Amino acid sequence: MAASPPAPTTGSPLVVPPGLVPTAEAHLVQTPLLHLYVYLLDKLLTGTLVLTTKTGARAAVSFDEGTPTRVMDLAGTRYAERTPLERAMIKLCEVEAETRYAFYAGQDLLAERGTEVPRVEPLAVIMAGARAFVGAPQAEATLRRVDDVPMGIANGATPERFRLTPEERALVERLRKQRTTLADLVKTSGVPPRIVRGVVYGMTITRHLDFGGSTRPPVGLERAAAARTAMTSDPYGWRPTSGTTGPQYVDQTGTRPRDEVIRAADPTGPLQTVKREGTGPLQAIKREGTGPLQAVKRASDLTGPMPPDKPAPPNNEKRRAEIEAKLASVPNEDHFQMLGVPRDATSSDVRNAYFKLALVYHPDKLPKDLHDLKPRVARLFASINGAYAALKDDAGRAQYLASLSGAVLDEQAQIERAVNAALEFEKAEVFLRKNDLTSCEASVRRAVSADPEQPAYIALLAWVVASRRPLPPVPEEGKTNNVYDDCITQLDGVLKAEPDYEKALLYRGRLLKLAGRVHQAYRDFKRVTVVNPKNIEAAREVRLYEMRHPPEDDGPGSNPGRGLLGKLFNKKR
Known part of the structure; x- marks a missing residue:
């Protein structure tokens, strides 16, 4: 008798082992949680995604090859049963954009002994999140870009895995028959616009729609192939537990090109490998000759020559290299x-x-x-x-x-580039903490190349480039150097766009100080203490400057009436 699914448990704190460094870390304002779900499924990643809100509350989702296995919500309740787990994942999509995420690859921080892993359909979770996400700025930006682009169902797409409603299935069938635009679908389908936009958004970010330019397969296709292999233990595949709410899988290969290839490449046909009822073991023995007295060739027949030795397995390194080259191109x-x-x-x-x-x-x-x-x-x-x-x-x-x-x-390509850029940026920050400046620069350059509009990426690149240069001699009092002028100029551009970006202010303040421009550095450090009063480094720099430069010596542009001569003149008055 199968064990009953575990009930939710409340109040169990999430413990991250000391010293465990996340593989990637950023804010959801850069990459929405729904897009992270898509990315983890597309890359078949295994690990734990930890979310931390501004108030310090934590939630987490464990993944096995892109499929969620356990969830802990912000209240500390843990879910390991399919339906509440999926609902909790969808609810997490509502957390504020300032929430920080950290992904720990290869780590299951929610693992519990003896609990059964549920069969969750990640595409259904993503579609449910897409429905709720319609109207959000990121979703609307995506939909605006594809509004007038003709679209159809992508080759290999499995929209039935989204657990669509009847109205949504009707939209999919229309797209199967004829390519059309989102704008036209909203006007002529008779389905409420929010439903249309939700379906199109969910199928766009998972590459289940074809806009005419993508060469990548739909997200989750590999998982579907794995499911077909796993059906040897469950010949009926994934079956719904009630109605259409359960996980379900329908093989729609039909007579697509894949089937044509199997028949062309294997003359015996795919069905020859299936064991048939009513055939004995001798049916697998190769027969020679014709007629009712066909002789069965036996390996133990000593009257004939001994069978040759089994040839050595071929060396397929050349084919491996060919495949790797194609994968790269x-x-x-x-x-x-x-x-x-x-x-x-x-x-x-x-x-x-x-x-x-x-x-x-x-x-x-x-x-x-x-x-x-x-x-x-x-x-x-x-x-x-x-x-x-x-x-x-x-x-x-x-x-x-x-x-x-x-x-x-190609909207999907833009989404993937943005997500990849965010992950490269977070890898760069990890390398920076390890003082591996070479790897840090390589990662952050990839991030800037993929998404050059992100101020955080440009600021980090300016800082790491400056950090790799030899320290210049300390300039004499009143003199400056120009060793970091190019990096300071980059940070000027970042701060023009985001005047209160804490890290950019801190980076620029450090470089200005090294360049001998101490008063300008002081202004940056002072601004950091306003943006974040808990920044210890900035507070220390401000305190040191004010100790060494009292009010009567505030530097260029200060009030002359407050300096030494001003005091003397005041005494004469």
Whole structure:
């Protein structure tokens, strides 16, 4: 008899082991929690996401290969049963944007012995969060960018995993039949605009919609493949516990290009590998000859020659290198480049190129010594499938060429770049704490390259570049140096956009002090103490400056009536 699901437990504090450094750390204002859920699923990451509000309250979600397994809400209640766990995850999407997150890769900080891990459908959680998120600035910014871009269902998409309502399913069926824009869908579908926008937003950030320019597969596709493999222990797949609220999975491969490849590459056909009832063990033995007296070839037949020794396993390092090279190039390729055909290719050219690639990159065709590549190759082959689906006929190629010439915005790519930039930035901050300035600079440069509008990234880059330079000699009293002028100029730009950005003020104050511009440094440190009275470094610098420079010696621009000569003149009056 199966164990009953664990009841929620309240009041258990979250304990982060001392010295445990997060893999990534930032504020949700940079990356909304819903986008983090998408990213963790897309990258199949395992670990714990810890949220800390401005008041110090903590919540956490544990993930196993992108799938949530346990949740602790802000009240300290822990959930390990599917339905309340999903509700708690959706509720967490409402926390304020100033909440700080930290991801601890490979660490399950909510682990409990003897508890069963629930079967949660992460895409259903993401869609529920998307419905609630409509109207938020980040969601509306995404929807505005795709408002007039024709869209359809992406190749390989599994929208049934979102647990859609009947109205939402009707929208999906319309998009299956004909590409249309969000604006047109809102006007003509007869479905309330908020529902339309919620579905489109959820399917956009998970790449289940095709806007004509993406070469990446839908988010969660690898997890679906893993689910099909796991169905050997549950031949009926994921089944709903009641109505449509439970986890569910429906195989929709049908006769997509993947099935064509299996049949073309394996003449016996996929069904030949299935064990049939009513056939004995001798059915698996290869027969020779014809007629009713066919001889069965036996390995123990001593009248014939001994079977040859089993050949040594082939060395597939060349094929591994080829696959790795393709994996590295795919993110920068359009559909034509991915298939290796020119832009004036015919349908026949596209089909031939596709089948050649399938023989190399179909995950089922990998030799045993390359099985470690299978998850990545599955994602690669899904991208190849998407390219083939877009280019296999004349109309599809014409539409895709038009999208390339019109530079259709790839919204999913923008989201991924922003999330990757945030993670690179947080890695840079970890390297900075470890005083690994070389790695810090490399990470923060990647962050700036991916998202150059973030003041935090530019400020950190200016500081780490300055930190890697040799310290200049201490300038003589009243003199300055220009060693850090370029970095100070970068920080000037950051503070022009965000005058009260604490770290930028602190960085600039340090550099101004090293450059001999002590009064300007004092002003920055003084401003930091206003922004954050608990900043110990800034308070110390202000105190030291005021001890060494009393009011009568406030530096250039100070009131002359308060200096030594002013006092003398006042005495004469």
